[in-house]
Amino acid sequence: MLDSILGSLKVVALATKTDFRSVTSREVALFEGPMGWAEFSPFLEYSYEESIPWFLSAIEAAYIKTPPLIRATVEVNATMPAIDNPDEIAEILSSFDGATVVKIKVGGDARADLARIACVRELCPEARIRIDVNGLWSVDQAEAFLDQVGEIEYVEQPCLTIDELRELKKRSGVKIAGDEIIRKAKNPFAIDLSDAIDILILKVAPLGGITRAIEIAHHHQLPVAVSSALESAVGISYGLKLAAALPQLDFACGLGTGALLAVDVAELPIINGAIQVRDVAPDSGALIKYAVSNERLNWWKNRIRMTWSAGAQAIVQEKGWIL
Numbered sequence: 001m002l003d004s005i006l007g008s009l010k011v012v013a014l015a016t017k018t019d020f021r022s023v024t025s026r027e028v029a030l031f032e033g034p035m036g037w038a039e040f041s042p043f044l045e046y047s048y049e050e051s052i053p054w055f056l057s058a059i060e061a062a063y064i065k066t067p068p069l070i071r072a073t074v075e076v077n078a079t080m081p082a083i084d085n086p087d088e089i090a091e092i093l094s095s096f097d098g099a100t101v102v103k104i105k106v107g108g109d110a111r112a113d114l115a116r117i118a119c120v121r122e123l124c125p126e127a128r129i130r131i132d133v134n135g136l137w138s139v140d141q142a143e144a145f146l147d148q149v150g151e152i153e154y155v156e157q158p159c160l161t162i163d164e165l166r167e168l169k170k171r172s173g174v175k176i177a178g179d180e181i182i183r184k185a186k187n188p189f190a191i192d193l194s195d196a197i198d199i200l201i202l203k204v205a206p207l208g209g210i211t212r213a214i215e216i217a218h219h220h221q222l223p224v225a226v227s228s229a230l231e232s233a234v235g236i237s238y239g240l241k242l243a244a245a246l247p248q249l250d251f252a253c254g255l256g257t258g259a260l261l262a263v264d265v266a267e268l269p270i271i272n273g274a275i276q277v278r279d280v281a282p283d284s285g286a287l288i289k290y291a292v293s294n295e296r297l298n299w300w301k302n303r304i305r306m307t308w309s310a311g312a313q314a315i316v317q318e319k320g321w322i323l
C-alpha cells in the first residue's frame with residue numbers, strides 16, 4: 001500500500017488569497033487509489049504522530065468504499081480570516097456565493113475583532129455570525145467579549161481546556177462549539193464533553209476519516225458542524241462526503257474554504273451557499289502547474305514514510321485495510 005501511495009503521489013503548493021493562520025501557500029499531497037483521489041495535508045509543523053489520523057483519512061478515501069450519502073449538496077458558511085481592511089473583507093465575503101452564515105476568526109486584539117465583526121454585519125446584515133477563537137481566550141476574556149459581541153450563532157473553541165469551557169458555560173448563555181478539544185485529543189472517545197460544549201466540530205482529516213468521525217459524533221451525541229483545514233478541492237470533497245453521510249446535520253459547514261485559495265486543483269464551486277457532493281479528481285494541468293520542487297516532493301515522501309511507520313501502518317493492519 002505504501003509503495004502504491006508513493007507511486008501516484010503529487011504534491012502541489014496552492015497560493016492563498018490572504019494570510020490564513022500565517023499560511024500564504026498551502027502545500028498538499030495527493031494520491032490515487034482504487035476508490036479515487038485522496039489528500040494528505042497536515043500543516044507543515046505537525047509531527048508524524050499528529051499526522052497519523054490525517055494519513056488514515058487519506059488512505060480511507062483512496063482505498064475504502066464510502067458509506068451511503070444521504071445529501072447531494074451541503075450548505076457552507078463563509079470563512080473570514082483575521083483581516084482588518086474593509087475592502088479586503090468585502091472581497092473575501094463576495095467569494096462565498098449565497099452563504100447566509102459567516103464564521104469570523106477572532107482571538108487577537110479585541111477591538112480589531114469587534115470591528116471585523118461589525119464590518120461583516122454591515123456588509124451582510126442578514127447573515128448569521130459565528131466566531132472562532134482557536135482556544136486563545138481565558139474564561140474572563142471570553143466572558144467579557146461575549147458580553148459585547150451581540151447575537152451570534154455560536155463561539156467556536158473560546159478557551160483551550162475542558163475545565164475552562166465548563167466554567168465559561170456556567171457564566172455565558174452563548175452556545176459553545178468544540179473543535180481543538182476533540183481534534184487534538186489523544187483519544188476523542190475518552191473525553192467527557194458534558195456541560196462544556198453544545199456543538200461538535202468534525203474535521204474529517206484530523207479525526208481519521210469519515211467512519212471514525214461519524215463514530216465520534218455518535219459517541220458524544222451532540223449536534224455537529226463539519227469543517228475543514230484549508231484543503232484543496234480533493235480534501236474538501238472528502239469533508240463534503242462526511243457531511244453528506246451524517247444522519248443529522250443542523251449547521252452550515254466550514255467546507256467553503258476553497259474560496260480562500262487563489263488557485264486549486266479542481267473546481268468545487270459554491271452555488272447559492274451550498275456545494276455539490278461529488279468525486280473530485282485533480283486536473284492534470286494543475287498538478288503540473290502548481291507542483292512543488294523535487295526537494296519538497298522528497299520532504300513529503302519522507303513525511304509519509306515516517307507517518308506510516310509512526311503508527312499509521314499498525315492501525316491500517318488492525319482495521320484490516322491491507323488486502
Ligand SMILES: [Mg+2]
Nearest residue numbers: 132134156179
Ligand atoms: Mg476552529
